[in-house]
Amino acid sequence: MVGFDYDELVNATGSFSPTRLVGKGSHGMVYKAMLLNKMVALKKPLQHRDNHYKLENEICVLSSLPKNQHVISLLGTSQDHSNNNKLIVMEFMPNGSLHDLLHLAPTPPPWPKRVEIFIQVARAVQFLHEGKPTVIHRDIKSENILFDSDWNAKLADFGLAVLFDSPSQVSPPAAGTIGYLDPCYTTPSKLSTKNDVFSFGVVLLEIISCRKVIDVSKSPASIVDWAVALIEEERIDEICDARIGLPMDMSSTIRHILYVAASCVSSNVENRPTIGGIVTEMENCVIERVRLPIWISMWRNLVRRKKKDIAKKWQQENCATVLEQSDDGVLGDHVSSGKLLLWQVLADAGKE
Numbered sequence: 001m002v003g004f005d006y007d008e009l010v011n012a013t014g015s016f017s018p019t020r021l022v023g024k025g026s027h028g029m030v031y032k033a034m035l036l037n038k039m040v041a042l043k044k045p046l047q048h049r050d051n052h053y054k055l056e057n058e059i060c061v062l063s064s065l066p067k068n069q070h071v072i073s074l075l076g077t078s079q080d081h082s083n084n085n086k087l088i089v090m091e092f093m094p095n096g097s098l099h100d101l102l103h104l105a106p107t108p109p110p111w112p113k114r115v116e117i118f119i120q121v122a123r124a125v126q127f128l129h130e131g132k133p134t135v136i137h138r139d140i141k142s143e144n145i146l147f148d149s150d151w152n153a154k155l156a157d158f159g160l161a162v163l164f165d166s167p168s169q170v171s172p173p174a175a176g177t178i179g180y181l182d183p184c185y186t187t188p189s190k191l192s193t194k195n196d197v198f199s200f201g202v203v204l205l206e207i208i209s210c211r212k213v214i215d216v217s218k219s220p221a222s223i224v225d226w227a228v229a230l231i232e233e234e235r236i237d238e239i240c241d242a243r244i245g246l247p248m249d250m251s252s253t254i255r256h257i258l259y260v261a262a263s264c265v266s267s268n269v270e271n272r273p274t275i276g277g278i279v280t281e282m283e284n285c286v287i288e289r290v291r292l293p294i295w296i297s298m299w300r301n302l303v304r305r306k307k308k309d310i311a312k313k314w315q316q317e318n319c320a321t322v323l324e325q326s327d328d329g330v331l332g333d334h335v336s337s338g339k340l341l342l343w344q345v346l347a348d349a350g351k352e
């Protein structure tokens with residue numbers, strides 16, 4: 001792991017200029033900067049007594065992990081001379097978060113892309129749970145799933161993560177994000193990999209429905225209570241994001257994934273599957289989907305070619321006029337509606 005000179009980071013971020021800010025969490029500000037000839041992300045703790053502990057924990061966990069394609073890479077650290085606080089340098093994820101894609105993008109992601117995201121996130125969690133040491137993330141949520149330049153999903157924000165089987169690790173107080181937090185995880189002794197499985201199940205429901213995990217304008221407000229009741233009544237179609245039709249050849253895959261999600265959020269911890277079981281299950285149902293009769297494949301290729309032509313035409317007509325959309329202007333090039341829209345069309349054309 002590289003130790004970066006703090007002054008080098010100050011220079012690279014224009015003294016942590018707001019124009020370089022790409023995200024703000026509850027304990028850190030994330031900036032983008034050019035270092036070692038590439039764009040990197042830099043996380044600096046917010047000025048509060050406890051925030052630097054979370055960053056130090058994140059460094060400790062990430063540096064104990066081998067590299068994995070589905071987990072954000074730690075590139076190095078640095079230390080602020082004025083207060084001894086550590087900073088994290090990590091790979092830059094230019095395409096925003098899953099939360100932005102589901103709830104802010106003008107066009108919803110197509111179903112095959114959603115399935116790809118399920119599998120990538122499941123593999124990230126499998127890597128953590130089955131690795132040595134076992135890592136429990138404790139904060140799996142759509143805001144912590146970020147996209148790289150090729151729109152691959154990676155799990156980020158290890159501020160609450162725990163090295164589970166480390167002899168020196170004392171179980172910390174229960175923590176997480178409301179809406180994703182396992183209701184059975186009430187005391188430190190209840191910490192287990194099944195807490196992450198619950199949060200992963202909530203993310204699955206969120207990806208399929210595009211509903212907010214807690215929506216007080218609806219009854220029930222919790223996505224879990226709402227979706228589980230519908231799954232039990234076999235009203236699967238009512239859960240699926242209505243903005244985008246579910247192709248016939250995907251409906252059994254999505255049904256299957258909803259059953260997996262329901263078992264992940266089971267109120268009985270024992271009934272929840274392990275993440276290894278979930279990955280196998282998901283990969284199997286995708287394999288089932290691609291075993292199609294030859295005439296269907298030919299027909300789909302034809303449709304795909306047609307869509308590609310439409311995408312090319314759309315690109316030519318719209319790229320020049322794409323406008324950036326953000327709440328405050330600061331996150332302008334982080335969450336770009338234009339970029340998401342372009343991705344949507346290209347994904348539709350090429351990735352189905």
Ligand SMILES: Nc1ncnc2c1ncn2[C@@H]1O[C@H](COP(=O)(O)OP(=O)(O)OP(=O)(O)O)[C@@H](O)[C@H]1O
Nearest residue numbers: 022023024025026027028030041091092093157159
């Ligand atoms: N590597 C990265 N590349 C690009 N943007 C990032 C990166 N890491 C984080 N961000 C952005 O910064 C935001 C805040 O980061 P992060 O979630 O790690 O902060 P946090 O303070 O730990 O958050 P939390 O409130 O969940 O504790 C993220 O939601 C994301 O939008």
